[in-house]
Amino acid sequence: MSHIQSNELIAEIINLEAILNLPKGTEHFISDLHGEFDAFNHILRNGSGSIRDKVYTLFSQKLSAEQMDELCFLIYYPEEKLQTLKKQKILAQSWWFETIERLLIIVRFSSSKYTRSKVRKALPKTYAYILEELIYQYDETTDKKAYYRQIIHKIIDLGEAERFIADLAYLTQRFVIDHLHVIGDIYDRGPHPDKIMDSLMAYHSLDIQWGNHDIIWLGAVSGSKACLANVLRICARYGNLDLLENAYGIDLHQLKSFSRKTYQENNHFRPKQNPYRQLSLTEITDAMKIQQAMAIIQEKLEGQIIKRRPDFKMEHRLLLDKIQDDQIVIDYRTYTLINGCFQTVKQTDPYQLSAEESLVINDLMEQFQHSKKLKHHMAFLLEKGSLYLPYNHNLLIHGCIPLNEDGSFQSVVFADKEYAGKPLLDFFESTIKKAFAHPWQTEDFSTDIVWYLWCGESSSLFGKTAMKTFERYFIKESNTHIEVKNAYYKLRNNAKICQQILHSFALDQSDAHIINGHTPVKLIKGESPIKADGKMIVIDGGFSRAYQKVTGIAGYTLLYNSFGMQLAAHKPFSDKETAIKKNDDIVSTRQIVDRQTKRLQVKDTTIGMSLLQDTVQLKQQLENHIRFSSNEK
Structure with missing residues (x-):
């Protein structure tokens, strides 16, 4: 029995029940930041x-x-x-x-x-x-x-x-x-995800739902060489190699030396224009050659995973062994290869890394796993993160819940066990944590699953039948570049399907929503971020400058206070110095998503449910205390 005095119990019960009647605090939802620190920082402030x-x-x-x-x-x-x-x-x-x-x-x-x-x-x-x-x-x-x-x-x-x-x-x-919700993709494309992470680590209250671009960084530090190759290739592609060198202290000398010696200048691999600074000619040339090196190393490492994990059912993505001279056969059709850089690919064993490639990737892996700042950021990402989060009657998820065309949950078998829907996401999440806990195991099942989340057909973070990186680099015909989306992205427009998904996560309230990131909403083409009669809200509106020509805006955010939900569509941010000098705020257009007929209180929230349980326990303790005191008399 508790030794807390009855007056202390009464005071705590009064306090908790009073808190339950306060107005609900404001939640701020944001997604797909992609390293755009200045805009993120302003929206946060x-x-x-x-x-x-x-x-x-x-x-x-x-x-x-x-x-x-x-x-x-x-x-x-x-x-x-x-x-x-x-x-x-x-x-x-x-x-x-x-x-x-x-x-x-x-x-x-x-x-x-x-x-x-x-x-x-x-x-x-x-x-x-x-x-x-x-x-x-x-x-x-x-x-x-x-x-x-x-x-x-x-x-x-x-x-x-x-x-x-x-x-x-x-x-x-x-x-x-x-409270702040970050619904995925802090990393890649933009130049300063490290600064975003530093800001998040100083923030008073938040959670993170991992995005597909976050997962390859987590995977790289967890020991996945294939994830690491993807990280390096994308950094080179977007002219962000200085992020690795300056922010995380990764020495790229060995990689640069190998790339300079092995590959030629090839404009198809020229990095995309960095929106924050002009790259030097040396930086452009290095990024061009590193991107080629990593594209080939990536294909080899991914091929090794596919061959050792038949459960993944990705044999159709084994392409290096289909190359004959300057041609490749895919689905019984022959294509002429372009932008070829296959000089390290041996016909006898195309997925084997050369001795130099092995030295390069092993060196990079050791540095990634010994970078204090990177490990610190990834540990925080793991601590505050999850694949999904039910919170205040809403389901927060970056990507998708894999579905079949008829709306049923798509199933997949791993290690002789079948998963679908919520259990599939639970399996993925537990596996991510297991891989991160054993970073020195580089070819184990858990680490390979983390890579699968990046590009596997039944991944909740990818949501497509195949990632066509090889085809986009090396085949001219655009029909080979098409990545077919999971049925989820069509069916999420259907209110009944959304309700079915919410039900599977025990979210049956009338005001429940799915809040999604991952796929940029093409407002410029008339697409609405509010779908399925308001049950689905997609808040990826193009924070990344790379997407803004496609979306027509510079990102969505969502506010949920005691009066309801408002969606904010933001215009592009100039820059911090100009904004401060001219009081040039981000112009935002608000749209009401869901207005409450009765003002929400703390007792209507996830935290409120926990406090209600606490009051029940305290009242039971008080009753026991009074009963015990009466018996003693």
Whole structure:
């Protein structure tokens, strides 16, 4: 029996049941970031427009649009904005005082839905007592008005105003968004996934659903040489080799030496234009040759996996042994090869790495597994990540639930056991964790499954019949490049199918949704991100600049607060320096997805369900305590 006194139990029950009646906190959904740090960082700081909404709500009758915009950017980028303002004009004491008062108004408004305990935990230690006084005890109608004004004046007199303003700005960012969901693909294409990871690791509350591009990085650190080859090839393809060298400390000297010696310049392998900086001629040439080297090493390593894992049923992807001179036979049709770079492929054993290729890939694997920063990022990705997440009546998943054409769950057999639907995803997730726990095993079943998730037909992250990397590189005929999508991507427009999927995850509530990433929504062609009568919401709108010509926008985000869901479509972000200088915010268009008829409370959430269970247990403890006390008397 618990030794907690009955009055302590009663106090805790009162506290929990009170919390259950607070308004639900705001969730922020974001996906397919693909290394686009600047745009991500801005969206994170402005809460997809939430801070702007609050500023305009509070000050539209008092301040001009220009003043409100300046206040918004002071909250987004306090240190940088203050430096800009100080260069532009002399900031009088009255400006510091008015600014602090306005920020305090915003902090009070933003924190009003939280318990005092939760707010206290978020306060910076330096000013915790002062902030608590100003946030909770503040009342302009009382005799303490002079007391509060004196606190602010003294902060300014002591030269602490800049630091205090920064703290208020970050508190506002913290209170506006209660929880962040990242629905996959932090890595690849854009140049700074490492900076995104650093930001996420400092964020107050979040979860991550792994994307297919995240999984190859996880796979590489877990010991999959095939995943590693894909990572290197994609970095070379998008001109991001400096990410490996500068951010993660990977020495590419041996790879560059081998590639320079073995391969020729080939414009088909020229890296895509880096949107953030101009590559030098040497960088372009190296990326061109490294991409060729990794494309061939990848084909060899993937072929080895396919041959040792007949369960994967990927024999149709064994192509190197189909090459005869400059031709290849696929599905009984002969194609002439282009952009050939098969000089290390031996006809007698086409999937065997050469001695130099083995040295290169082994060197890279050792470096990946010994990079402290990369291991740190991958460990965090594993700790906060999952393949799917049921949360507040919604199913969050990056890719798909593999389906047959009739809407039934597609089954697959691994090691003589059949999986489909939710059990398939559970199997994949447990296998990912097992592979990461044993990184030195490089050809074991778990590690090969991680690679399968990248490109296998029944992978929930891939969702196509085959990945046609070979054909896109080496065959001119575009009909060979087509990658047939899983039936899920057609059937997810059907409300009954979505309801069936939700039911399989025990999400039968009327307001349940599937929230998806992975496939860019082509708004420019009239495609809607809201599908199946609102049961399906796809929020990949092209955060990556590589996709924006296809989507017509620069990403979707989703906000879910106590009043319902809003989808935000974002215009492209200029750059941080220009934005701060000109108060140039990301222009966003809001669309209501689901409006609640009754304002949602904490008790309606996943966390609320847990708190309800806690109150039941506490009440039982209280009853037992009272009964025991009565018996003793």
